[in-house]
Amino acid sequence: MNNEKLMIIDGNSIINRAFYGLQGKQLLSTSDGLYTNAVYGFINILYKYLEEENPEYLCVAFDLKAPTFRHKEFEGYKANRKGMPPELAMQMPVLKDVLDAMNIVRLEMEGYEADDIIGSVSVCAESVGMQVVIVTGDRDSFQLVTDATRVKMPTTRAGKTETDEYDKARILEKYGVSPSEFIDVKGLMGDPSDNIPGVPGIGEKTALDLIRSFGSIENIYENIEKVTKKGIREKLEKNRDMAALSKRLAAIDCAMPEICKVVDLRRRDFDRERLYDLFKRLEFKKLIEKFGLGEQQSEALPVVQKEIAVIDDLDGLKLLKNKIISSDHCAVVYLLDKEDGFKKSLAGAAFCWAENESAYVSLKSGYQLTDVKYIEESAFLDEFRDVLEDPGIKKYGHEMKDFILYLKRKGIQLKGLDFDTMIAAYVINPSKETYRISELAQQYLAVNIGSIEELSGKGKAFVSFFNMELGKISSAAGLYAEALFKLIKPVGEVLEQNGQRELYYDIELPLIEVLADMEYRGFKINPGYLKEFSAELEEKISALTKGIYDMASEEFNINSPKQLGVILFEKLGLPVIKKTKTGYSTDAEVLEQLSDRHEIISLILEYRQLVKLKSTYVEGLLNVINPETGKIHSSFNQTVTVTGRISSTEPNLQNIPVKLEMGRKIRKVFVPSDESFVLCDADYSQIELRVLAHITGDENMILAFENNEDIHATTASQVFGVAKEEVTSLMRGRAKAVNFGIVYGIGDFSLSKDLGITRKEARRYIDGYLEKYPGVRQYMHDIVQQGKEGGFVATLFGRRRYLPELKSSNFNMRSFGERIAMNTPIQGSAADIIKIAMVKVYNELKSRGLKSRLVLQVHDELIIEADRSEIEEVEGILKESMEGAASLKVPLSVEVKTGSTWYETK
DNA sequence: GCAGTCACGC
């Protein structure tokens, strides 16, 4: 067995290290309500050492329970070491599961500590000529008497571990004692962290001196009269028993009964399926990748296969229709392919109208394989129109907004939408990155139906639905529909248990139609003005470019922060204000500080502003104008933000410039569909602060809103302790920033940056604020507590956000969690309210048969293009629906402005 | 393709 390597992992010390040291965000998992960060850290480290050392033999040593038990055998000795933190204890069974799945032998034995096991196994292994490597996190576990190499895991940071080799010689040199002497020293001076009491009053230096001259604790007591210092001798005599006990505690028992045969520790392969299941459950995505378990995904749970009936003629379609009608509900899976830039066509649709009863409708497309039978898209839509438009037939689906939009373009109004699993999954947990049917099926039904990505392929391997083999596509779509059908019940039950029925059925579900309609309606653009503006920008940019090149006396790419950095900080020698990961920082904050050092700076700032306008807004908008409608049809996403807000893409209409006049001009290109319309822009005034006043019940703040005061001025007068008339604009500005900070949950750090003051001053402002609004202070405290206890915080309407960060032992991570806990109910409730208002406005416009339609939402603002004859009515609907969306302890206030471009409505 | 930097909104 010569030269074979045995690696022994000191389980207890490393998991402790991992628990206290590795507290990165990526280490937290919310699944099962477990905080499995230590497990993650441990496995991460273990994997690293396995790769580096590649040992033939391997084991992990654990204490059987809290590490104090062995010491309790000793009468009169009270254990002082803290037990294992409960969160960590909770994680131990999970860790053991993972180790078992990795087929790694765990060693533990009643009456012995991990150190004893390590010692005994090391001695054994060395006796048969093995090389032993011990991976440990403990600083002091080197008093082992073997020749093992110790790989210490010293400081760890999130996602990063460093190795440090400690050989015996270096350790002993550091302490200047031999291994056996070390135990005596430790016995004399004690080590509270390791539960060794020692002789009271004897410190490190005295202990070292004593052991150097006497050799061992036993020798000291045999020659106690030779200890000349009287105080020391007295202490030694008085604590003779303690010294003996402490020595025994400090010594590692290398002669424990055989716990295993070394040959049994030969490494075995991981149980990959089991490991994958575990990591998947724990949401250890990075580890799945690292361990190469990703491609095993389909093997973890076998992909379900099923032959699905394919409908490819009108007779079959009619039969299907009758089955659906008599069942009065069905799950729908639609397969949309992009035909060209804007048009989407239906490649097929699957329906499931009863458990395990489904069919796939094969539809026509321009690219479809020639040997496939199919039904014309229009024939299908004609046949199914009454089913789709019948509110009595309930429809279940996933991501139904796109389907609704598609149908709208075909002149069909989908009615009876009763469940959208994607939206439901988002309501249950808005922090997820994806909401795929296949994931929901895994989670709720424990079946693997394969993901859409696997079906379609990626990059070059991508195959559109049109070009897919019929058997493959019908099977996948049919299974999706069947899964959807089965998902309604369990997912609905979770909503029920969470008290989120109303949030789901009254707010989110009806909102799908509203968003689809906004996308369908689109926002009309004045392309002439856009081009004009583009030319104006182009002219200014080229003048600026020339000026910048002149001042730099060379041409370079101003858009490249890297090249710009070289010019500013190397060529022109300007002082470096801050650095980024890759080099000099050149952001606006830095440039502003440099602005009086060189005249090139102001040109660069202006250049940046104009280039942003031109590329993102002017060219960005030109690229997304639909040639058929002359409008832009942004996508509104309902499942992206963690707070409940809606997001907008392609283009993002929620960040059109407004602050600076130059940028604001872009709003002139946003116009109504035609001259018969105008734009009505309705804005909530301070909705977040009003929500804050309501949630906290702070009387001071409620009063301010009831009296319709200028809230920032009022805050300023209260925080700075001056009369309202004496509030200066500077004071108001600062109060506004503090209000802003409270609403967005920023900390003193960000506030200090915003105001250009020190962090301390920022802290003072925040404290002063909480002083004046005691209700807010109380709330901030309570909500964090609540979040910690329940694991989540909720909005007024029951939207949740889970916050594992609150339990982090990392200060910053925890502070982050705390700020989120304070902010999410505020921002999220405001998001709830405007969603309610949107549904109300939409229904009101429809039921009154008006021509006016919602076209945009920007977080606290709704925009309607109103028929000129309906302006007053629309203004009334907006004001009433929005102000009446929720009844809070303070009134909601809405301001409506009308204009012929978006620019004019401010 | 991807990460990094920068900039716009609420």
Place this chain on the structure above:
DNA sequence: GACGTACGTGACTGCA
């Protein structure tokens, strides 16, 4: 002294 600092989307560079 750690650590990175509300929520989003998009354009651009520079590297693989």
